[in-house]
Amino acid sequence: MSQIPNEFNCFRINQEEDKIVSGLEKVKLEDINPGEVTLKTEYSSINYKDALAATGAGKILRTFPLIGGVDVAGEVLESKDSRFNPGDKVIAACSGLSETNDGGYSEYTRISSEAAIELPEAMDTRTAMAIGTAGFAAGLAIYKMKLNKQTPEMGPIVVTGATGGVGSIAIDMLSASGFETTAVTRKKTHDDYLKSIGTSNIICLEDMEMGERPLEKAQFGGGIDNVGGGLLSWVLRSTVPEGNVASIGLAGDFKLPTNVMPFILRGVNLLGVNSTTLPNSFKQDVWNDIAVNMSPKKIEQIVTKEVTLEELPEQFQAFLDGSIVGRVLVKI
Numbered sequence: 001m002s003q004i005p006n007e008f009n010c011f012r013i014n015q016e017e018d019k020i021v022s023g024l025e026k027v028k029l030e031d032i033n034p035g036e037v038t039l040k041t042e043y044s045s046i047n048y049k050d051a052l053a054a055t056g057a058g059k060i061l062r063t064f065p066l067i068g069g070v071d072v073a074g075e076v077l078e079s080k081d082s083r084f085n086p087g088d089k090v091i092a093a094c095s096g097l098s099e100t101n102d103g104g105y106s107e108y109t110r111i112s113s114e115a116a117i118e119l120p121e122a123m124d125t126r127t128a129m130a131i132g133t134a135g136f137a138a139g140l141a142i143y144k145m146k147l148n149k150q151t152p153e154m155g156p157i158v159v160t161g162a163t164g165g166v167g168s169i170a171i172d173m174l175s176a177s178g179f180e181t182t183a184v185t186r187k188k189t190h191d192d193y194l195k196s197i198g199t200s201n202i203i204c205l206e207d208m209e210m211g212e213r214p215l216e217k218a219q220f221g222g223g224i225d226n227v228g229g230g231l232l233s234w235v236l237r238s239t240v241p242e243g244n245v246a247s248i249g250l251a252g253d254f255k256l257p258t259n260v261m262p263f264i265l266r267g268v269n270l271l272g273v274n275s276t277t278l279p280n281s282f283k284q285d286v287w288n289d290i291a292v293n294m295s296p297k298k299i300e301q302i303v304t305k306e307v308t309l310e311e312l313p314e315q316f317q318a319f320l321d322g323s324i325v326g327r328v329l330v331k332i
């Protein structure tokens, strides 16, 4: 443990009266929550949830103060769990960081051994954090769709919120898995970006006609939805028989105005995706499957920014107003 300096930098979130205040602070190892595995942090990332947490736009933290960053990847310095040894590389994502425990926006991180995922052999820590919670949710959706017999022959997979973190990685992973994709986006000026990450068809949300019929023309093999509301309803009503639609996000609306026809006449499956509720062994299987069978090929295009801890505060607004494109990496 001698490598750890007496004090190190982190980005911490505090509550002062009713206000959330966050910024760079110096802390000591004994100031951060206990955990069996101590890491030298290499990378973290910014997710929509991180922006909510750091700005107070959403109630994410259940205790204060906490270091931000729902994702972390780094090298083990010390482990009280025999599964991990100094020098091993591990990931923690979707496991309560920056919610109940200190997160990854810190030069050193302590995590519980249940939160630690072995970095798959074919992956480095930078790629793991370019994927992060957003990409893991996309990978989990594809994993569940494949378990439910989704095949490329059933038709293109429609991805909504396409230029965001989940959407971009989903398009890349689907392409790597042999699926054609259709991107639905609000951004009229990002066709080149979407083509560069592997999608062939682009629909601009503003120009599209969603219809109001109980069933629309069955044009998609399945879907990955990050937006919710009427858009998810349209995806369900436009999916072929036995297709799978994964509901990941609520960027537009948490409501789902739908009807039973897609389910009872076409056998469409609505799959729930929650990256936090899985047992650790299931998460490890999904990370391994991501590394081997759906490894993203366009990470360099999808990582649109790489920032330091000092640069974090200026990044959050773009997530809150939905103008973010791709993934933002945090290099520690």
Ligand SMILES: NC(=O)c1ccc[n+]([C@@H]2O[C@H](COP(=O)([O-])OP(=O)(O)OC[C@H]3O[C@@H](n4cnc5c(N)ncnc54)[C@H](OP(=O)(O)O)[C@@H]3O)[C@@H](O)[C@H]2O)c1
Pocket: 047, 048, 049, 133, 134, 137, 160, 161, 162, 163, 164, 165, 166, 167, 184, 185, 186, 187, 226, 227, 247, 248, 249, 250, 251, 252, 253, 273, 274, 275, 276, 319, 321, 322, 323, 324, 325, 326
């Ligand atoms: N279930 C899980 O385990 C899990 C895990 C991670 C994230 N999520 C959720 O998944 C969603 C996407 O996360 P993310 O990391 O990709 O976020 P993000 O990077 O902020 O991207 C969200 C995208 O959604 C679209 N969008 C935003 N506001 C919208 C609105 N009002 N109406 C329609 N489209 C809108 C935008 O894409 P376009 O401009 O291209 O349309 C935006 O880039 C969020 O709701 C997040 O909370 C869930």
